[in-house]
Amino acid sequence: MAPVSKPRLVATDLDGTLVRSDGSVSDYTRDVLLEVERRGVPVVFVTGRPLRWAEEVFGYVGEHGLAIVSNGGLVWDVERSAPHLVRPIDQAVALETCRLIREAVPGSAFAVETVTGIGLEPGFMERFPPPPDSHRGALEELFDAPAVKLLARHEELAPQEYWDAAEAAVGDRVTITWSSSSTLLEISAADVTKASTLALLCADLGVDAADVIAFGDMPNDLPMLGWAGTSYAMADAHPTVTATADHVAPGHDDDGVARVLAGVFGL
Structure with missing residues (x-):
């Protein structure tokens, strides 16, 4: 499947995907994400990290709106610094x-x-x-x-x-x-995954699954990659992720997400 020419939303995992092995996000990746945002395309972090760890990287796309953390258990409103949606376990x-x-x-x-x-x-x-x-x-x-x-x-x-x-x-x-x-x-x-919560968020934004480009590297990303219209596994992803995704991006230490987005958006 060829990547969509102009995605309407970018969904990316953090660890092993956007974030480098040393915990950093490169200036190149930050610049690409900010440019994608400036073009009116939301960049949504979709991570298994708890909120306290996810907050460390929110600044890399500015006050960009909403982030999905804890594998879909929480949608956090970054600008308001408050919960947008909580999907707890009974x-x-x-x-x-x-x-x-x-x-x-x-x-x-x-x-x-x-x-x-x-x-x-x-x-x-x-x-x-x-x-x-x-x-x-x-x-x-x-x-x-x-x-x-x-x-x-x-x-x-x-x-x-x-x-x-x-x-x-x-x-x-x-x-x-x-x-x-x-x-x-x-x-x-039950039924709370990165994909199901991302689907709820996209419905609120009026974005179809076909218009989402998603990136991930580990088994918790599988539902999201299977749901998104275009999906990328990182070069060093878990084998099950590589088998599920449409495409393979360069590794997270090589700015793989940013390099793919630069090509898709002609940056």
């Missing part, structure tokens, strides 16, 4: 999901992402230090606000092995995916 469903996963895979530990922060079980081993005011406690205590993402970690299994076991245990109660290099499952409410 607490009872989340607790049952944790119980079923822990029974199927002993050694599982959980954390809960909310709009305001993260709560963690004592046994949940973070790879990056959580905010100093993060609460650690029993699972039932962590749902003090609507949960936009549930995290499940295992220290011994491989990511795919853990994902398969968890999905077999919980069925369609929730949506499970992963995007980390470690064994960390990212769990959303």
Whole structure:
């Protein structure tokens, strides 16, 4: 499938896609994104990152409007610095999901992402230090606000092995995916994905799926890449992503998103 000549919306993942391995966004990429915005085409970040990490890169497209974070669990209004749409996991469903996963895979530990922060079980081993005011406690205590993402970690299994076991245990109660290099499952409410939330946002903006160009690199991007009219996997993407996407872009360390957009928009 040939890329659309003039997309009406750009949807891009962050880590492994837009953001370089060192956590930076190049001046070239920033300039391209800003020029696309100046031409009236929204650039929407669609990320698994929680809000506190996504905010670090909002400035790369200015006060550009809306960002989809936590794999679709939250749409954030960047200009207003307020939620635009929250798609939380029902607490009872989340607790049952944790119980079923822990029974199927002993050694599982959980954390809960909310709009305001993260709560963690004592046994949940973070790879990056959580905010100093993060609460650690029993699972039932962590749902003090609507949960936009549930995290499940295992220290011994491989990511795919853990994902398969968890999905077999919980069925369609929730949506499970992963995007980390470690064994960390990212769990959303049933049918909440990057794609379903992006579809809601595009409907509000009057943009059809056929007019969206999307970029990603990991399994949590698969629904979005399958939904968008034109999709690109990064050169170093997970094999399942490369198999799903229409095209392959240069790698994230080579400004792949920006280079494709420069060609599409004739920059």
